[in-house]
Amino acid sequence: MPLALLALAIGGFGIGLTEFVIMGLLPEVAADFAVTETVAGYLISGYALAVALGAILITVALTRVDRKTALIGLMVLFILGNALSALAPSYEMMMIGRIVAALCHGAFFGIGSVVAASLVAPNRQAAAIAMMFAGLTSANVLGVPLGTFLGQAAGWRSTFWAIAAIGVVALIGIVTLIPKDTARAHSTGSILGEFRIFRSPQVWASILITILGYGGMFGAFTYMAFTLTGVSGFAATTVPWLLVLFGVGLFVGNFLGGKAADRNLGTTLLVLLIGLIVILAVFSQVAGSQIATILALVLMGGFGFATVPALQMRIMGHSQHAQTLGSGANIAAFNVGNAFGAWIGGLTIAAGFGYASPLWAGALVTLAGLVVFLIAGLSRGGELRRPAAVPTEPAEAVV
Numbered sequence: 137m138p139l140a141l142l143a144l145a146i147g148g149f150g151i152g153l154t155e156f157v158i159m160g161l162l163p164e165v166a167a168d169f170a171v172t173e174t175v176a177g178y179l180i181s182g183y184a185l186a187v188a189l190g191a192i193l194i195t196v197a198l199t200r201v202d203r204k205t206a207l208i209g210l211m212v213l214f215i216l217g218n219a220l221s222a223l224a225p226s227y228e229m230m231m232i233g234r235i236v237a238a239l240c241h242g243a244f245f246g247i248g249s250v251v252a253a254s255l256v257a258p259n260r261q262a263a264a265i266a267m268m269f270a271g272l273t274s275a276n277v278l279g280v281p282l283g284t285f286l287g288q289a290a291g292w293r294s295t296f297w298a299i300a301a302i303g304v305v306a307l308i309g310i311v312t313l314i315p316k317d318t319a320r321a322h323s324t325g326s327i328l329g330e331f332r333i334f335r336s337p338q339v340w341a342s343i344l345i346t347i348l349g350y351g352g353m354f355g356a357f358t359y360m361a362f363t364l365t366g367v368s369g370f371a372a373t374t375v376p377w378l379l380v381l382f383g384v385g386l387f388v389g390n391f392l393g394g395k396a397a398d399r400n401l402g403t404t405l406l407v408l409l410i411g412l413i414v415i416l417a418v419f420s421q422v423a424g425s426q427i428a429t430i431l432a433l434v435l436m437g438g439f440g441f442a443t444v445p446a447l448q449m450r451i452m453g454h455s456q457h458a459q460t461l462g463s464g465a466n467i468a469a470f471n472v473g474n475a476f477g478a479w480i481g482g483l484t485i486a487a488g489f490g491y492a493s494p495l496w497a498g499a500l501v502t503l504a505g506l507v508v509f510l511i512a513g514l515s516r517g518g519e520l521r522r523p524a525a526v527p528t529e530p531a532e533a534v535v
Contacts, residue, residue, distance in 0.1 A: 138255045138313075140314045140315065141255060142313070143312075144314075147211055148269060148270070150214065150275075151214065151244060151245070152274070153299050154183075157275075162179075178231070182235060186238035186241075189239070191241070191246055195460060195463075198210075208311060211303055217234065217237025218233065221233035245467045250452065252264040262393075263398055266391055270387065270390055270391065284376070339465075342447065343469045344505070345505050350477075351477035351498075352416065352497075352498035352504075353416070354440075356495045357436070363429075363491045368423055381434050382434065385440075396446075397446035402519025405519070408439055408446065409443065410506065415435045415436050419432035419433075444470075451466045480494075
């Protein structure tokens with residue numbers, strides 16, 4: 137794999153930290169700004185909303201900018217956002233810093249996916265995308281626990297300064313390692329013409345598969361702390377370490393999912409979605425056993441994140457004239473799926489079904505994603521009707 141992918145992975149690592157580390161620092165942030173933990177929690181939901189918006193709007197705004205320059209600008213925005221968070225004298229300024237950092241999130245992964253694919257041979261593109269997302273999974277495995285410990289020991293602001301420093305390292309890597317000729321401008325045509333990809337039913341199917349297929353897993357994960365303590369009987373102090381195991385599953389699943397998608401995209405998605413449904417359904421039934429819970433937690437993370445490179449490849453394959461916008465739209469879909477899955481899981485708990493209910497609810501949501509994939513995959517141009525085509529690097533001109 138080209139060394140340039142390391143720069144993208146470091147950027148992904150920093151972005152993953154920004155998104156998730158705040159969860160472990162909410163008590164300190166709430167106390168510092170004298171707000172309730174519920175209000176402090178809006179720093180998470182506000183970030184997610186900004187990611188979804190930025191994945192489309194910022195990507196479109198950067199359509200005619202060459203991708204290397206776009207990635208440099210996005211990383212500068214990321215550094216600025218985290219510096220604002222670290223310096224924030226008030227809750228409102230902290231929210232602004234979070235939003236500024238979030239705006240680069242979706243566009244970075246959207247543009248970065250296309251750049252990563254352009255750096256390697258066609259039969260290694262999914263693995264290259266997985267390499268970039270390895271930074272995000274590493275943030276869950278190592279970065280979030282370490283960032284939380286740093287914030288608790290030296291103050292929560294120190295964590296955001298550390299993240300900003302990681303952004304500087306990623307920026308240097310992007311400037312020095314990503315070749316200019318593989319990151320040419322996204323389009324030579326009309327910006328509005330980029331939106332023509334949304335005339336394709338397969339593009340919309342890809343977005344819906346991502347929302348449902350990934351959202352089911354994330355909805356179950358959102359309430360995992362309650363499941364682990366209230367159903368499995370683990371002590372609250374063990375939850376962070378158990379979530380590290382989930383992160384290990386993410387890391388391994390992302391790597392293996394990218395390899396498999398390069399071999400056969402359609403079969404990979406079919407197997408992974410079915411596997412995720414089975415794991416979520418079984419997990420909901422065995423959550424009372426601590427040993428079974430540990431195994432199911434790792435497998436849930438593995439199968440859940442193994443879908444990510446394949447889902448990115450699918451929409452890129454159906455967005456031939458505007459791969460960057462399609463890729464960005466799918467990043468937005470991941471975040472919509474996060475919110476939708478969490479909402480469904482919350483409804484089941486509120487209805488009195490217990491803390492294991494987000495798991496079987498997630499299985500049902502993922503099942504809906506599988507149904508959409510089967511319909512789309514067997515339709516004209518679908519991966520299940522023909523050998524899976526690997527997206528090439530077309531001239532993204534739109535006339």
